[in-house]
Amino acid sequence: MRSILFLYIEAGISPASGNCKRMNHNNSNSIPDLETIRQAALRIKPFVHRTPVLTCLSLNQMVHAELFFKCENFQKVGAFKFRGATNAVLSLSDEEAKRGVATHSSGNHAQALALAARIRGIKAHIVMPKNSSAVKIKAVEGYGGNIILCEPTLESREETLAQVVKKTGAAFIHPYNDYRVIAGQGTCALELLEEVENLDMVMAPVGGGGLLSGTALTVNYLMPLIKVIAAEPETADDAYRSFREGKIIPVINPQTIADGLRTSLGDKTFPIIIKYVDRIVTVSEDAIVSSMRIIWERMKIVVEPSAAVPFAALLENKIDVKGKRVGIILSGGNVDLDKLPWID
Amino acid sequence: MRSILFLYIEAGISPASGNCKRMNHNNSNSIPDLETIRQAALRIKPFVHRTPVLTCLSLNQMVHAELFFKCENFQKVGAFKFRGATNAVLSLSDEEAKRGVATHSSGNHAQALALAARIRGIKAHIVMPKNSSAVKIKAVEGYGGNIILCEPTLESREETLAQVVKKTGAAFIHPYNDYRVIAGQGTCALELLEEVENLDMVMAPVGGGGLLSGTALTVNYLMPLIKVIAAEPETADDAYRSFREGKIIPVINPQTIADGLRTSLGDKTFPIIIKYVDRIVTVSEDAIVSSMRIIWERMKIVVEPSAAVPFAALLENKIDVKGKRVGIILSGGNVDLDKLPWID
Numbered sequence: 001m002r003s004i005l006f007l008y009i010e011a012g013i014s015p016a017s018g019n020c021k022r023m024n025h026n027n028s029n030s031i032p033d034l035e036t037i038r039q040a041a042l043r044i045k046p047f048v049h050r051t052p053v054l055t056c057l058s059l060n061q062m063v064h065a066e067l068f069f070k071c072e073n074f075q076k077v078g079a080f081k082f083r084g085a086t087n088a089v090l091s092l093s094d095e096e097a098k099r100g101v102a103t104h105s106s107g108n109h110a111q112a113l114a115l116a117a118r119i120r121g122i123k124a125h126i127v128m129p130k131n132s133s134a135v136k137i138k139a140v141e142g143y144g145g146n147i148i149l150c151e152p153t154l155e156s157r158e159e160t161l162a163q164v165v166k167k168t169g170a171a172f173i174h175p176y177n178d179y180r181v182i183a184g185q186g187t188c189a190l191e192l193l194e195e196v197e198n199l200d201m202v203m204a205p206v207g208g209g210g211l212l213s214g215t216a217l218t219v220n221y222l223m224p225l226i227k228v229i230a231a232e233p234e235t236a237d238d239a240y241r242s243f244r245e246g247k248i249i250p251v252i253n254p255q256t257i258a259d260g261l262r263t264s265l266g267d268k269t270f271p272i273i274i275k276y277v278d279r280i281v282t283v284s285e286d287a288i289v290s291s292m293r294i295i296w297e298r299m300k301i302v303v304e305p306s307a308a309v310p311f312a313a314l315l316e317n318k319i320d321v322k323g324k325r326v327g328i329i330l331s332g333g334n335v336d337l338d339k340l341p342w343i344d
Numbered sequence: 345m346r347s348i349l350f351l352y353i354e355a356g357i358s359p360a361s362g363n364c365k366r367m368n369h370n371n372s373n374s375i376p377d378l379e380t381i382r383q384a385a386l387r388i389k390p391f392v393h394r395t396p397v398l399t400c401l402s403l404n405q406m407v408h409a410e411l412f413f414k415c416e417n418f419q420k421v422g423a424f425k426f427r428g429a430t431n432a433v434l435s436l437s438d439e440e441a442k443r444g445v446a447t448h449s450s451g452n453h454a455q456a457l458a459l460a461a462r463i464r465g466i467k468a469h470i471v472m473p474k475n476s477s478a479v480k481i482k483a484v485e486g487y488g489g490n491i492i493l494c495e496p497t498l499e500s501r502e503e504t505l506a507q508v509v510k511k512t513g514a515a516f517i518h519p520y521n522d523y524r525v526i527a528g529q530g531t532c533a534l535e536l537l538e539e540v541e542n543l544d545m546v547m548a549p550v551g552g553g554g555l556l557s558g559t560a561l562t563v564n565y566l567m568p569l570i571k572v573i574a575a576e577p578e579t580a581d582d583a584y585r586s587f588r589e590g591k592i593i594p595v596i597n598p599q600t601i602a603d604g605l606r607t608s609l610g611d612k613t614f615p616i617i618i619k620y621v622d623r624i625v626t627v628s629e630d631a632i633v634s635s636m637r638i639i640w641e642r643m644k645i646v647v648e649p650s651a652a653v654p655f656a657a658l659l660e661n662k663i664d665v666k667g668k669r670v671g672i673i674l675s676g677g678n679v680d681l682d683k684l685p686w687i688d
Contacts, residue, residue, distance in 0.1 A: 052396070073644045074644055078644060293681060296646055296681060297646075297681060300417045300418055300422060300645060300646040300647075300677035301644060301645055301646065302640055302641075302644040302645065302646060303644075333644035337637060337640060337641060337684070337686065338686065338687060340681070340684070340687070342681065342682065343682060343684070343687060
């Protein structure tokens with residue numbers, strides 16, 4: 001099997017064409033179907049990286065399985081979030097788009113939306129808590145985002161966002177509870193299934209459920225026999241409990257190193273997850289740190305704690321993968337290199 | 345430009361066939377010609393990874409050039425060293441091979457030789473200084489190497505090695521001053537030139553000169569108009585000075601974070617470098633650390649300090665690369681994750 005010229009496609013930054021408008025049929029008000037996810041893939045294709053799938057013999061040997069890592073840590077802005085944000089921004093009509101977009105986020109979605117908006121040539125208003133790190137604020141500014149600081153409470157976030165939307169008429173793009181975003185995240189599994197045959201299962205981490213619901217839809221539409229399994233920190237186990245109880249059980253201010261997974265499921269992601277996900281398992285904080293370190297050390301790639309959660313589940317034997325072919329989505333690689341969890 | 349299934353070819357570990365012997369014509373006593381490097385590529389192909397070439401828009405923008413990173417940090421044992429060691433081990437006659445191989449090294453060559461020997465099903469005797477870190481000793485043991493500890497002096501190393509060779513009849517495989525090793529290292533540039541067209545220059549770090557001389561040979565044979573430029577730490581600038589003075593000027597116990605580059609040129613690597621390398625530049629320790637951190641942060645890959653030295657030269661404006669297409673060999677990714685140079 002010969003590989004590999006793995007060259008990133010560095011898309012030029014240019015306003016989207018009128019196509020965006022024409023392609024925007026009925027995909028924001030209902031659960032994305034396969035056609036909608038395929039349209040999302042086409043729409044974002046010029047702007048996102050087709051990320052590589054990596055394998056690593058020593059990790060395989062550790063868990064007695066064949067693992068295929070879909071490396072969204074190599075995605076633009078360093079996370080899968082750029083897929084969903086780009087699909088949402090490019091799905092807006094010209095009329096909507098000209099008033100800009102807005103969101104509240106201190107994480108990868110903030111950067112993703114800022115860059116997606118810049119690609120379309122529109123404004124992105126990003127509400128961020130005052131106590132966000134300087135690095136994160138700078139990153140959003142670097143992508144041209146207009147930052148509005150708020151108090152570090154959910155109330156202040158939502159209130160500030162409402163004011164911004166009222167004042168500017170900007171379209172609110174939720175980080176995950178939005179069908180356009182879900183469809184965009186579903187394009188990642190689309191690529192994975194195109195490239196790796198005969199998978200037995202696909203694993204993704206779960207926070208708000210955007211990546212997981214998009215992944216579950218794609219896998220169900222294309223290869224319904226492949227199991228979709230989510231992994232979540234024990235200390236932020238709202239998805240696990242919601243899945244078990246059959247209703248959304250939010251988690252309040254959870255403490256986990258996997259900062260991308262501190263959010264709770266939304267009313268758009270939850271029904272998809274309940275229907276199409278086979279299982280949700282939880283992992284300890286120690287396993288997350290071990291998993292992250294092993295991936296850095298053996299695969300020589302930088303992943304953030306959230307991305308290490310599915311492999312952590314294998315380290316903890318939460319799922320029987322022996323002899324199986326397992327696709328794992330490495331969700332992102334944005335880490336503060338000054339504060340690594342295994343260094344005091 | 346569509347990519348990317350980047351699947352590592354995980355070669356099975358099996359004894360080499362008799363082909364090795366037949367292919368071993370005249371390649372250990374003279375400077376490798378193109379045919380010898382091509383033979384080396386064929387010989388090691390079933391066992392080495394064809395590593396990917398990565399690009400990164402933000403690094404390009406920093407230095408106003410197009411950079412193509414050949415990722416030997418993804419090579420087996422985490423460094424290009426596996427190419428040379430494998431070629432040397434597979435080049436031995438069956439008669440030679442059955443007595444095993446030996447070397448002194450506490451670095452990547454030790455692991456590389458141990459694994460290469462295991463592939464051929466023979467013994468590797470690795471002389472390591474007593475003060476080697478437990479991690480490194482464990483890594484060599486993990487690949488099946490037979491470790492002989494010595495005092496941490498050059499004299500003790502050489503004496504201990506001589507005893508081992510005398511006792512076992514093992515073939516000494518020098519880490520770099522060996523034409524079979526040089527030919528093996530030259531296969532890396534072979535892949536780079538196959539995959540990236542119209543390069544203006546190729547950069548490699550220089551320590552003992554195995555990678556640099558192999559790279560310079562390949563580039564000269566195939567694309568003589570491409571400049572070959574080496575980068576070296578200021579504090580271990582023996583290659584820079586040797587190149588300028590036209591004779592080998594060894595460096596004694598240099599202090600640099602780039603631990604792979606503390607060695608001096610050898611009498612086999614130096615003449616090749618003098619003849620085929622266009623320029624050697626030196627970089628500060630600060631630039632090496634900055635370069636390493638930028639590569640981790642922006643490219644999301646783990647590289648060791650030595651691998652970061654060529655890009656450090658671009659950060660310090662040591663070479664005019666504006667508008668140029670530059671191949672850079674990232675030599676390895678073996679780092680002690682407990683001790684990162686930017687964390688106190």
